[in-house]
Amino acid sequence: MGKEATLSFVRCQSTYEAVRILSEERSFPVWKLCDFLHITRSAYYRWLMHPKSNRELENERIAGVIGNIHKAHPDMGYRRIRDELDRKHDIHVNDKRILRINRALHIQSTIKYRRHGCTRSATSPEYIAKNYLKRQFHADVPNSKWLTDVTEFKYYIGPEVHKIYLSAILDLYDRRIVSYALGDHNDNRIVFDTFDAAVTSNPDAHPMFHSDRGFQYTSRSFHMKIQAARMKQSMSRVAHCIDNGPMEGFWSILKREMYYGYKFTSREQLAQTISDYIYYYNYQRLQRRLSVMTPMEFHQQYTKAA
Known part of the structure; x- marks a missing residue:
C-alpha cells in the first residue's frame, strides 16, 4: 500500500x-x-x-x-x-x-525557545575551579557527575511582573533532577538549599560538581560546602555555556514544555506547575538516551543490578 x-x-x-x-x-x-x-x-x-x-x-x-x-x-x-x-x-x-x-x-511539537539565563558572574570571585568536566557528559554510574544552575520565571499580578528562581542539580548518569529549590531571589540561599537537599538525600555521594562561574558558586562559603561533602568542584570557562550543556538542555526542555506559551498569574500557580513538571520529568517522561525509560526507572535499574 x-x-x-x-x-x-x-x-x-x-x-x-x-x-x-x-x-x-x-x-x-x-x-x-x-x-x-x-x-x-x-x-x-x-x-x-x-x-x-x-x-x-x-x-x-x-x-x-x-x-x-x-x-x-x-x-x-x-x-x-x-x-x-x-x-x-x-x-x-x-x-x-x-x-x-x-x-x-497536522501535529507537531511546540517550538524551542532560546534560553535567557539569569546567572550573574561574580565580579570578585573568591574561588575559581578548573573545568575538570571538559564536556565529558557521560557518566558510568549514578552520583559521579552532578551539574547545577539557576534560571528564572516570570508571573503577573495585574500589570506587575514578578520573578521566581529555580535552582536544580542534575545527575549526568540518569539525567534525573537530584534536588531543586525555588526562591524569590537569585542569591546564595537558593543554591545552598539545593546543595544541602542533594547531600541529605544522597549522603554517600561524592561526585564531581560542575557549575558556571555564578557568584554563588565562586563564594568561599560554597567551596567549603563542596569540601565538606568530599566533592571535586568544576566550573565552566568564561562565555562557554556549552561547558554546562546538559543543564542548559534541561532548562530548555522544562520551559518549552510547561512555561512558554502560558501566562501565570500567581506565584503559587507557577511554583506548583514547576514542581509538578519536575516530578513528571523524573518519573514519567521517557528518554531515548535512557533506553526509553524515565530518569528514575533508569536510576532504579542500576540500583537493582548493583
Whole structure:
C-alpha cells in the first residue's frame, strides 16, 4: 500500500464523504467534485467500493491515541509519541509511520525557545575551579557527575511582573533532577538549599560538581560546602555555556514544555506547575538516551543490578 493510501484514513475520509453526499443527493458530477477537491476518481471509487483495510483501521486507532497524547502533551514530537505508544499503550510501530500520521493530522511539537539565563558572574570571585568536566557528559554510574544552575520565571499580578528562581542539580548518569529549590531571589540561599537537599538525600555521594562561574558558586562559603561533602568542584570557562550543556538542555526542555506559551498569574500557580513538571520529568517522561525509560526507572535499574 502506498503512502497516499496509508494516509487516506485521516486526510481523505471527510473529502470522500462530501463527494458521495453531493453526488448522490444533489447530482453533482463526481469527476468535477474530485477535480475541485484535488483527489483522483480512482481513489474515490476505491474508497466507495471497498471496505477499509486492516492497516487503515489500525491507523485510525493509532491516530485517535496520538490525538489524545498530543492534547495532553503538545510539546511531544513524533519520536516521543512513538515511545509513549510503545511503553504506555502497547502499540509497537516505527518512527516513520508515526511521522506520516502526525503530518496527516497536522501535529507537531511546540517550538524551542532560546534560553535567557539569569546567572550573574561574580565580579570578585573568591574561588575559581578548573573545568575538570571538559564536556565529558557521560557518566558510568549514578552520583559521579552532578551539574547545577539557576534560571528564572516570570508571573503577573495585574500589570506587575514578578520573578521566581529555580535552582536544580542534575545527575549526568540518569539525567534525573537530584534536588531543586525555588526562591524569590537569585542569591546564595537558593543554591545552598539545593546543595544541602542533594547531600541529605544522597549522603554517600561524592561526585564531581560542575557549575558556571555564578557568584554563588565562586563564594568561599560554597567551596567549603563542596569540601565538606568530599566533592571535586568544576566550573565552566568564561562565555562557554556549552561547558554546562546538559543543564542548559534541561532548562530548555522544562520551559518549552510547561512555561512558554502560558501566562501565570500567581506565584503559587507557577511554583506548583514547576514542581509538578519536575516530578513528571523524573518519573514519567521517557528518554531515548535512557533506553526509553524515565530518569528514575533508569536510576532504579542500576540500583537493582548493583
